[in-house]
Amino acid sequence: NAGVTQTPKFQVLKTGQSMTLQCAQDMNHEYMSWYRQDPGMGLRLIHYSVGAGITDQGEVPNGYNVSRSTTEDFPLRLLSAAPSQTSVYFCASSLIGGGGQETQYFGPGTRLLVL
Amino acid sequence: GEDVEQSLFLSVREGDSSVINCTYTDSSSTYLYWYKQEPGAGLQLLTYIFSNMDMKQDQRLTVLLNKKDKHLSLRIADTQTGDSAIYFCAESNLGGSYIPTFGRGTSLIVHP
16 A cells, blocks of 8 residues: 555745645545644644545635545645745545544645745 | 644653653543654654543553543653654544644654
8 A cells, every 4th residue: 555645745836826736545544634734833734524525624724625526535726825825735544443543644745835 | 722732842861751741622532642753754643542541551652641631641761862753642532523633743852
């Protein structure tokens, strides 16, 4: 298994540009989520999905869109990039069941700089 | 307000024990986690504890849970330089979204 993969690893955008951060997992996990990590702020949840076709907002959803057309993929779209979206973005997935504990597996992150 | 709180920094000498503390506010928390993040990497689950447990030990790691005070700690015995990382406390509950809520992370610095 490749686990959770994210592309690209690094990206530089200009203010106002749009882009999609890709996330894929091959573990057949129902739950997938996107976090952003900023210095001193820990991880903040942007959007999450509990299964294909189902998404919901997290703590900081503004400026981001998601969709979940397949179990494997959960792309994050920046509609019009702003400098405040400069951050490191992590995708995670988890499986509910197997005794009840859910272990989140994290991707390696995408480092985004918005100029 | 913040749901999960941690101190931001901890510095210890190699070979000593490290204790990283965390408090949380959600009394319905079901699972409490400790994650480790090494520089430039994603988060890796270290250990978790179910809310009906008081303690869990896994090699050099000991997790203590005081449910009454909503306090969680991670003790690392014989701390090594390779333990230098950011440690995140997180909680989730069965009645919520299952998606853990994370603290801000504690940077552990281990010096010789």
